[in-house]
Amino acid sequence: MRLHLNLRERARKGFWRALEAVGVERPKERWNRQPSLLRRALPPLAIGLLVLAIAWPVWATPRPSLLAALAIAYGLYLLPSRARKVALPAAAILLVVAYPFYLGELFKLPLFGPFPSMDTVVVMAIFTVMALGLNVVVGYAGLLDLGYVAFYAMGAYTAAWFASPQFAGQNPDGSYKRNVVFGAIDVPEGIGGFHINLWILFLVAGCFTALVGVIIGLPTLRLRGDYLAIVTLGFGEIMPQVARNGDRLFGTSFNLTNGPQGINPIDTPGFGHTLSDATGGFLPSSYLSCCNASFLNHQISSTELFFWTAVVLVLITVFCSWRLRDSRLGRAWIAIREDEVAAAAMGVPLMRTKTWSYATGAFFGGVAGALFAAFKGGVFPDDFFFNISVFILCMVILGGMGNIWGVIVGACVLAYLNQEGIANIGGWINDRFSTSDAQWFQVWSGGIDVPKYTFGIYGAIILIVMLFRPQGLIGSSRRKQELQQGVHDEPLYDSQAQGR
Amino acid sequence: MATQARREPAFPLSRLPGVIPTIGFLFVGAIVLWLVINLAKTPDAFYDAALIGLSNGAVYGLVALGYTLVYGILQLINFAHGDVFMLGGMITTTFVGSVFGLHESESVGVLLYTIPLMLIVAMAACAAINVTVEAIAYRPLRGAPRLAPLITAIGTSFILQNIALAIYKERPVELPSPLLPNGSIFSIGGVDYTWNRLIVLMVTVPVLVGLMWLVQGTRQGKAMRATAQDADAAAMMGISVNRTISFTFAIAGGLAGAGGVLYALYFTSVKYDTGFTLGLIAFTAAVLGGIGNLPGAVLGALLIGMIQAFNERLTWGAPGSSWTTSIVFSILILILVFRPEGLMGERTPEGQ
Numbered sequence: 033m034r035l036h037l038n039l040r041e042r043a044r045k046g047f048w049r050a051l052e053a054v055g056v057e058r059p060k061e062r063w064n065r066q067p068s069l070l071r072r073a074l075p076p077l078a079i080g081l082l083v084l085a086i087a088w089p090v091w092a093t094p095r096p097s098l099l100a101a102l103a104i105a106y107g108l109y110l111l112p113s114r115a116r117k118v119a120l121p122a123a124a125i126l127l128v129v130a131y132p133f134y135l136g137e138l139f140k141l142p143l144f145g146p147f148p149s150m151d152t153v154v155v156m157a158i159f160t161v162m163a164l165g166l167n168v169v170v171g172y173a174g175l176l177d178l179g180y181v182a183f184y185a186m187g188a189y190t191a192a193w194f195a196s197p198q199f200a201g202q203n204p205d206g207s208y209k210r211n212v213v214f215g216a217i218d219v220p221e222g223i224g225g226f227h228i229n230l231w232i233l234f235l236v237a238g239c240f241t242a243l244v245g246v247i248i249g250l251p252t253l254r255l256r257g258d259y260l261a262i263v264t265l266g267f268g269e270i271m272p273q274v275a276r277n278g279d280r281l282f283g284t285s286f287n288l289t290n291g292p293q294g295i296n297p298i299d300t301p302g303f304g305h306t307l308s309d310a311t312g313g314f315l316p317s318s319y320l321s322c323c324n325a326s327f328l329n330h331q332i333s334s335t336e337l338f339f340w341t342a343v344v345l346v347l348i349t350v351f352c353s354w355r356l357r358d359s360r361l362g363r364a365w366i367a368i369r370e371d372e373v374a375a376a377a378m379g380v381p382l383m384r385t386k387t388w389s390y391a392t393g394a395f396f397g398g399v400a401g402a403l404f405a406a407f408k409g410g411v412f413p414d415d416f417f418f419n420i421s422v423f424i425l426c427m428v429i430l431g432g433m434g435n436i437w438g439v440i441v442g443a444c445v446l447a448y449l450n451q452e453g454i455a456n457i458g459g460w461i462n463d464r465f466s467t468s469d470a471q472w473f474q475v476w477s478g479g480i481d482v483p484k485y486t487f488g489i490y491g492a493i494i495l496i497v498m499l500f501r502p503q504g505l506i507g508s509s510r511r512k513q514e515l516q517q518g519v520h521d522e523p524l525y526d527s528q529a530q531g532r
Numbered sequence: 533m534a535t536q537a538r539r540e541p542a543f544p545l546s547r548l549p550g551v552i553p554t555i556g557f558l559f560v561g562a563i564v565l566w567l568v569i570n571l572a573k574t575p576d577a578f579y580d581a582a583l584i585g586l587s588n589g590a591v592y593g594l595v596a597l598g599y600t601l602v603y604g605i606l607q608l609i610n611f612a613h614g615d616v617f618m619l620g621g622m623i624t625t626t627f628v629g630s631v632f633g634l635h636e637s638e639s640v641g642v643l644l645y646t647i648p649l650m651l652i653v654a655m656a657a658c659a660a661i662n663v664t665v666e667a668i669a670y671r672p673l674r675g676a677p678r679l680a681p682l683i684t685a686i687g688t689s690f691i692l693q694n695i696a697l698a699i700y701k702e703r704p705v706e707l708p709s710p711l712l713p714n715g716s717i718f719s720i721g722g723v724d725y726t727w728n729r730l731i732v733l734m735v736t737v738p739v740l741v742g743l744m745w746l747v748q749g750t751r752q753g754k755a756m757r758a759t760a761q762d763a764d765a766a767a768m769m770g771i772s773v774n775r776t777i778s779f780t781f782a783i784a785g786g787l788a789g790a791g792g793v794l795y796a797l798y799f800t801s802v803k804y805d806t807g808f809t810l811g812l813i814a815f816t817a818a819v820l821g822g823i824g825n826l827p828g829a830v831l832g833a834l835l836i837g838m839i840q841a842f843n844e845r846l847t848w849g850a851p852g853s854s855w856t857t858s859i860v861f862s863i864l865i866l867i868l869v870f871r872p873e874g875l876m877g878e879r880t881p882e883g884q
Contacts, residue, residue: 176679251869257678258609259868266861273858488694494687499672
């Protein structure tokens with residue numbers, strides 16, 4: 033970092049010296065006398081034009097859309113800082129929401145290939161919610177949770193139980209009883225089981241998962257950090273096994289999870305005909321049978337509807353994390369993370385605060401799990417391995433523990449890599465090095481299966497980030513101090529936690 | 533060890549005197565009753581399971597000793613330990629397959645020199661791997677919060693798994709079976725106790741004794757105990773803390789290598805992710821026996837091995853092998869919540 037700053041300083045000094053050398057008198061002083069808007073506006077413009085001038089011959093015709101995007105970015109940059117604070121997130125949200133409309137226009141990136149497809153973007157958004165939830169536990173409260181996938185699984189199964197034919201009781205004549213239908217969209221006649229409206233279920237799944245989080249947390253949160261990690265890991269391992277063996281729970285004939293086949297189909301989300309007609313078709317009645325609407329010459333698909341739903345969920349999660357972080361509770365979490373004993377001495381109720389962080393994280397994990405189940409149209413126990421816990425943890429660490437924007441970036445990058453990126457990079461590497469004509473460059477033959485090593489790559493990411501930039505890509509400065517200077521060591525038990 | 537383990541359990545129920553011990557005794561009593569009923573119903577299955585469990589436990593014990601040693605000195609759960617163990621097993625498969633070309637029921641004379649050779653190579657390789665892991669992933673994070681090395685440990689675990697995946701591919705590497713002689717030594721209730729099971733025990737027990745001597749009776753062991761107790765004070769007394777920690781990792785890696793050799797020879801199948809699950813089971817064993825406590829680790833491992841074998845092999849009321857992981861982790865959670873100091877109490881060989 034210091035080297036980098038030095039280079040920048042040196043480049044600046046060199047620039048002024050160069051100007052002096054060509055005969056401009058005291059360029060720095062004269063420059064500093066200019067109005068601040070000009071001083072802010074000119075350098076990026078000059079650099080941009082320079083780059084454009086160099087790139088023009090190589091890159092025949094830059095797309096007008098790219099130029100427009102650059103111009104808008106430049107305009108945002110010029111805004112006064114108070115306006116920018118509002119305009120920048122607004123522009124980012126707009127950019128994200130409009131993604132389906134300009135996805136087809138985007139160019140290919142050199143190494144990563146095409147921009148993420150709609151399916152990938154939905155997964156990225158859902159994983160962002162999960163990573164933000166885990167960030168509350170790991171980033172804010174400093175409790176290492178290695179079993180976050182358990183909450184994700186709980187949420188997914190809650191949605192699946194109450195919006196699928198899973199618990200369809202059979203009548204004596206062999207037809208299915210329809211047990212409970214409440215606001216479900218497009219459930220065909222003759223299918224049994226619970227069918228509750230999925231919007232309600234998202235909330236129910238979140239609350240139920242939070243409750244499970246509290247139940248798991250109450251006895252275990254007393255343990256010291258690394259013991260807590262191993263206990264949560266244990267829960268994360270038990271949960272998928274229960275899901276896999278849950279078709280005949282403990283030898284009884286009760287089918288809880290339908291075993292390795294998983295539960296499908298799950299109902300589709302939607303707003304129903306009443307709401308759809310009342311809003312003139314703006315809210316689709318059902319996500320799967322929606323798709324004759326078009327907007328700006330763009331045929332809207334059900335994946336895009338899921339995408340916007342997930343984006344709304346991400347926005348809600350971001351808002352909650354942001355407000356929670358600055359709340360009394362959030363400050364208590366940070367206090368506990370930094371020094372548990374001091375926090376307890378200052379009157380922070382350790383158990384209650386930790387349990388709240390656990391419940392909050394679990395809530396978002398559950399909601400994200402339910403949305404993911406609805407998006408995939410089913411839940412399968414193989415989706416809930418320990419790997420996923422580490423994957424989400426990796427997002428939080430890579431982006432920067434405790435920093436909302438960092439976690440969003442980390443989640444998007446890693447979810448993209450997992451869905452498409454690593455396969456694309458692998459294809460690129462194999463194209464280049466495995467079948468290339470340059471013989472001395474041919475390191476191996478037949479290509480390597482890069483996606484096979486996905487988790488090795490994540491392991492390397494975790495290791496490198498923790499060793500060289502422990503605060504993450506976009507880390508919070510507070511966390512950085514803590515990670516580099518160390519904190520007070522924790523005792524085996526928090527002795528203050530007794531009786532709270 | 534800098535643990536301030538308190539005698540009373542940390543659960544609110546502990547305010548009612550005697551409730552936790554009562555529940556505990558009832559629970560253990562129910563298990564004993566279940567075992568007795570099984571013994572009465574199918575004695576041969578019971579003996580079979582007990583003997584298998586003893587041998588499995590002996591393998592787990594070697595891995596658990598490594599966890600306990602590292603935890604005792606650094607208070608770090610070395611997640612990569614199970615994968616070092618797996619690499620030891622993989623090295624053995626290479627030796628059995630391409631170097632010696634052993635086949636089923638090899639003569640005792642050949643085994644007498646090949647197995648020690650494999651043990652030496654695998655132990656040395658695993659010790660080197662473990663020391664390297666420590667130097668790269670843990671040493672730079674000495675002053676960082678506790679969770680930092682734990683996170684790098686997980687990362688290292690994945691990297692080691694993928695190294696094995698790259699070299700040995702996804703399929704389990706199968707060895708000719710049975711490789712060790714499986715003639716009967718004696719039999720209890722119609723169940724034979726075979727040589728291969730005894731060989732496993734014959735490695736674990738001397739290793740435990742030797743390790744206890746090392747920790748209690750040698751200068752290096754004294755340095756280890758001092759470092760575990762207070763690293764700063766040990767450094768002031770002229771102990772090279774980093775070298776002592778490296779030594780501990782080397783010993784732990786050697787144990788993992790020995791465990792890997794035994795596992796490969798005894799179970800005759802190793803997969804790139806074998807180490808992860810088995811490592812967690814061994815860690816549970818270390819916690820069950822009392823982490824930081826060497827005989828405790830072996831005792832815990834034997835218990836866990838027996839529990840696993842009973843669960844998988846008994847016929848009356850056993851949940852079956854599909855629940856093994858859940859049962860082991862339930863034990864881990866229960867132990868951590870109710871008796872975190874483990875069965876063997878708080879006394880630890882490092883820093884009593």
